Amino acid sequence: MKLLSWNVRGLGQSRTVNRLKHMLQDVNPAVIFLIETKLQCKRMEGVRKLCGYSNGIDVASNGRSGGLSLAWKTNSQVKVRSYSNRYIDVIFEEDIDGFSWRCTGFYGAPEVENREASWDLLHSLDDMLDTPWLVIGDFNELLLASEKRDGRIQSDSQMNSFRTALMDCNLDDIGYRGQWYTWEWGRLSSNNIRERLDRGVANPAWWELFNDYQLDHLVHTFSDHCPILLTTGLNDRLRSRKQHFRFEAAWLLEESCEGEVLKLWNSCSGSIPDRLTLVSSGLELWFNKIKKEKKISVKALQQRLKELNDSQPSDEKLEEILETKLALNMEADREKIYWEQRARANWLKNGDRNTHYFHSFATNRKRKNRIRCLINDSNEEIQYEEGIEKMAMDYFSNLFTTQGVADPSVILEGINFPIT
Missing domain, CATH: 3.60.10.10 (Endonuclease/exonuclease/phosphatase)
Structure with a gap:
């Protein structure tokens, strides 16, 4: 939730x-x-x-x-x-x-x-x-x-x-x-x-x-x-189930939709059910790619805004914060105009249908000792238990592993060895 x-x-x-x-x-x-x-x-x-x-x-x-x-x-x-x-x-x-x-x-x-x-x-x-x-x-x-x-x-x-x-x-x-x-x-x-x-x-x-x-x-x-x-409920795992294909009305608003349907339909020489199966799976991949491309610029701007907010403020950075916010606002306004130009209808309002699972702990000690997230060497947040466990095991394995003994001759060159 x-x-x-x-x-x-x-x-x-x-x-x-x-x-x-x-x-x-x-x-x-x-x-x-x-x-x-x-x-x-x-x-x-x-x-x-x-x-x-x-x-x-x-x-x-x-x-x-x-x-x-x-x-x-x-x-x-x-x-x-x-x-x-x-x-x-x-x-x-x-x-x-x-x-x-x-x-x-x-x-x-x-x-x-x-x-x-x-x-x-x-x-x-x-x-x-x-x-x-x-x-x-x-x-x-x-x-x-x-x-x-x-x-x-x-x-x-x-x-x-x-x-x-x-x-x-x-x-x-x-x-x-x-x-x-x-x-x-x-x-x-x-x-x-x-x-x-x-x-x-x-x-x-x-x-x-x-x-x-x-x-x-x-x-x-x-x-x-x-x-x-x-x-x-961060560690809840919703049970996966097979999703039935549904043609989305929003796909018709994409200029490349008709061409994509024709391309997929003509790429199969089998029966009508075979063609329908190919078109349905192909359309889902096609639209997911379009959505991903549209989000790239917005995600980049959001990441830059986060970096600027976390940095020490200066006149230049505060000005860039303002410019980045304006750019994000323009993206939001552009999306609104996009839909208004192509669909004279209201958005369908989808409810949140997630199932919630909650587990309780007996003491505050368990809560405070819980590791919710780790940052790996690539500066990525790892939140899932399996990933956190692997990071911890790798860290301590490397910590107590000898990386090889260096050649001591460089150190010994400056030491005299008198014979007594």
Whole structure:
């Protein structure tokens, strides 16, 4: 299951909505929590339905600030417990596995003078002791001074109040992968500030239920906050099954489709069933190749943006970050225009039909000692257990293997051997 939380900083422009839709299609989260939508409920409902999320709850903005939306497309039964302009609290009841867990999308007060009220709110929500509980969102506060670079020094009392609130509610930070910060301000190195304001926290019951997860800080092209994506059940293996061939309507939008069908049909001299089999398998390979080629440029831009975000900021790099974001936005806009020019129809909204499997561990020690990922010599992330085991075995095998004894004559040349 995937859950995405993002302070989008306004969805009033159609271009921004299109870029959000493009990103959600790429990541395909089952649950989304959007902060600072700056929209009234009716309009926000239209935006999330456009993005493929017909189920959800929206909280209206207060003028040009605030606004929340929590939406889902899962096999779970969702019960809304309560909500306000600072949070949306729901219970997910899994039909397949028969368990329930609690998720609270949280938006801490941006104003320092209202921060204590946010922690009082968190205390008031701590009313289901035995239920697995995840709180995710923009807390607008740091846990540690190391979560901020440049700008005004953060008040120790502010951070201590946040830490105390989490401790009182028995909530722990669940960590992250990717760039360390989630919020950035300033396009020049002289005024650039970076902070980690967005995070997920959970109680021990949630840790025990969702032992295998990761939270990623994603690259983004709009908003001063980055999306955070929680993925659970990483080691689940969906049972493979034979997929029946289905002709996709989207194939007709490709100019080379007709020629590809004719080429495949004429390349076989057998019976009609034989030709149909050849055409079906050939079309799937053909379209997969087209999709892969289209994604290459976008993936390269996303990788470059990630490298720039991880690097030490300078005026040149901040300018390149802006240019890379513009290029990614142009790709999203170009795809929208592509489909609008060739198909005068709405996108079909596909639900997330993944099956979820969860295993629980008894102690926090097992959770903390779990190796989720290793980086190999090619700087590639290895996440699967078989790959991690092989890397560990190879490392220690090489560590204790003699690589050959060097010729000692070079060292001995400078030593006198007196005869006594």
